[in-house]
Amino acid sequence: MQIPVKYKVQICCGTMCYIMGGAELHLLNECLPNQLKDKVSIEGIPCFGKCDSNEKLHPCVLINDEELDNATTQKIIKKLLTLEDNDLL
Amino acid sequence: MHNKRFYIEAELCQERKAQENVCGDSCESRKLKEEDRLITVLSDGLGSGVKANILATMTTSMALQFTAKNDPLEHTSDFIMKTLPVDSKRQISYSTFSILDINCEGDACIVEFDNPPVLIYRDGQFIDLQAEVKTVKRPDSIAAEVNYSHFKLQKEDRIIMVSDGITQSGMGTIKMPFGWGSDGLKSFVNENINKNPDISARQLARKIMQRARANDADRFKDDATCQVIYCREPRKMVLASGPPYYKTYDAILAERLDNFNGKKIICGGTTSKIISRELDRQIHIELNNYNPELPPVAQMEGIDLITEGILTLGKVSSLLEQLSSNNIKGDGPAEQMVKLLLNSDSILILAGTQINNAHQDPNLPVELEIRRNIVKKIASLLEDKFLKTIEIEYL
Numbered sequence A: 001m002q003i004p005v006k007y008k009v010q011i012c013c014g015t016m017c018y019i020m021g022g023a024e025l026h027l028l029n030e031c032l033p034n035q036l037k038d039k040v041s042i043e044g045i046p047c048f049g050k051c052d053s054n055e056k057l058h059p060c061v062l063i064n065d066e067e068l069d070n071a072t073t074q075k076i077i078k079k080l081l082t083l084e085d086n087d088l089l
Numbered sequence B: 001m002h003n004k005r006f007y008i009e010a011e012l013c014q015e016r017k018a019q020e021n022v023c024g025d026s027c028e029s030r031k032l033k034e035e036d037r038l039i040t041v042l043s044d045g046l047g048s049g050v051k052a053n054i055l056a057t058m059t060t061s062m063a064l065q066f067t068a069k070n071d072p073l074e075h076t077s078d079f080i081m082k083t084l085p086v087d088s089k090r091q092i093s094y095s096t097f098s099i100l101d102i103n104c105e106g107d108a109c110i111v112e113f114d115n116p117p118v119l120i121y122r123d124g125q126f127i128d129l130q131a132e133v134k135t136v137k138r139p140d141s142i143a144a145e146v147n148y149s150h151f152k153l154q155k156e157d158r159i160i161m162v163s164d165g166i167t168q169s170g171m172g173t174i175k176m177p178f179g180w181g182s183d184g185l186k187s188f189v190n191e192n193i194n195k196n197p198d199i200s201a202r203q204l205a206r207k208i209m210q211r212a213r214a215n216d217a218d219r220f221k222d223d224a225t226c227q228v229i230y231c232r233e234p235r236k237m238v239l240a241s242g243p244p245y246y247k248t249y250d251a252i253l254a255e256r257l258d259n260f261n262g263k264k265i266i267c268g269g270t271t272s273k274i275i276s277r278e279l280d281r282q283i284h285i286e287l288n289n290y291n292p293e294l295p296p297v298a299q300m301e302g303i304d305l306i307t308e309g310i311l312t313l314g315k316v317s318s319l320l321e322q323l324s325s326n327n328i329k330g331d332g333p334a335e336q337m338v339k340l341l342l343n344s345d346s347i348l349i350l351a352g353t354q355i356n357n358a359h360q361d362p363n364l365p366v367e368l369e370i371r372r373n374i375v376k377k378i379a380s381l382l383e384d385k386f387l388k389t390i391e392i393e394y395l
Helices: A015-025 A073-088 B050-068 B073-083 B181-195 B201-215 B247-259 B269-279 B310-322 B333-342 B371-384
Strands: A007-012 A040-045 A061-063 A066-068 B007-015 B025-032 B037-045 B095-102 B107-113 B119-122 B132-136 B144-152 B158-162 B224-232 B236-241 B263-267 B305-307 B346-351 B389-394
Touching: A007 A015, A007 A073, A015 A073, A015 B310, A061 A073, A066 A073, B007 B025, B007 B037, B007 B201, B025 B050, B025 B224, B037 B050, B037 B158, B037 B224, B050 B073, B050 B095, B073 B095, B073 B132, B073 B144, B095 B158, B119 B181, B158 B181, B158 B201, B181 B201, B201 B224, B236 B247, B236 B269, B236 B333, B247 B269, B247 B346, B263 B269, B263 B333, B305 B333, B310 B333, B310 B371, B346 B371, B371 B389
Parallel strands: A007 A040, B236 B263, B236 B346, B263 B305, B346 B389
Antiparallel strands: A007 A061, A061 A066, B007 B224, B025 B037, B037 B095, B095 B107, B107 B144, B119 B158, B132 B144, B158 B224
16 A cells, blocks of 8 residues: 655755755655655745845745745754654654 | 848868867858858868868968958958968968858858869759859969859758868778769768758758768768758747846736747746746656756746756856857756757747846855846857857846
């Protein structure tokens, strides 16, 4: 039986996010821990406009439509694991 | 080059003699935009290597300049012969040339000196030109015969100019002891056009070159140059990059893009979002093609290529600058765009002028150019180096 995808990760592919470290996020799939591998869908989205503000927020990622600023691979995995833990409770 | 009735595609393919570092042939084309005129000069320098390259380059540039200034042929060839340095071994100053001059009316004028004859292909056959022979004085007092011919170009005509490295390829082999020859070349061209009537000048030049190389068993015995000119219905393309300055133009931009008849490229994240919003079509980005250099390409219904903006444009511009052969390696977003650009004849660039404030931060790790500058640079490269017709509209 296939496990339905629980978490949707959307990575901003805009210029700013990309040069501020978003490039390495595109390899997220390879870094996911085993328990998350089949539960996460990863896709790219065009810039969703966070770079217009003066705060330094890039790179930006949406996890289940919730924003995660200054994202790194670790931060995303941590967030996903927290979500997973909460769901298991 | 744009003519009122047809577009003229000019493409060059060049290979050097085996073991030489530079090509001893030279071929240059110049588009005179104001006069709507195209001049192409092909020259083969005496010998091979650097010396031949210098002779040939001098000849082409002089011939190009003189022809562009409408100087009489006698003066041109006289000047060329007198200027070229004398070869120390052979005691002659010498190089061959073919000059092709096409004006805005489609009148073509061909001047040939010692090169293999220029071939003109029309409706399945080659036209024999009535050449007028003129004698030109040379410093060593050997009279040189220069062929002079005129004809009127028609749509779907092809002109093939080659250096003797092509026609003499395969010389000495059992299969073709006297080389491929003009006849061999003719039947090869005929065959290829029959097989693929829409073959572009670029493809045909490459095919001829590949075949000549095969004739010489993969090692050219002489420098080989092949210039193909094709009068055709222009292949059109539109490139939209950057959001319009006024938001009200968003809809107009999307509509123009959608109704355009030809290839379509969107370059820029915000721009693609605007188009997606206005046309109500989803953008889909594949992340499985990881390339650390540039952000990935996206897909949208009805659009041929969607890329990120300023980084990709920067890469495209440097690729176009470095490109010396018409052979593009790689399949990254920028390479895909270069391929599309080179496979079009007339390109409309819709450049949005809105500035992305986030890009103006001096603390950024990468230098980001202003779109307008980079678009201008790409346009002038495509125009001067690749002879495309470019139109830029700022929105």
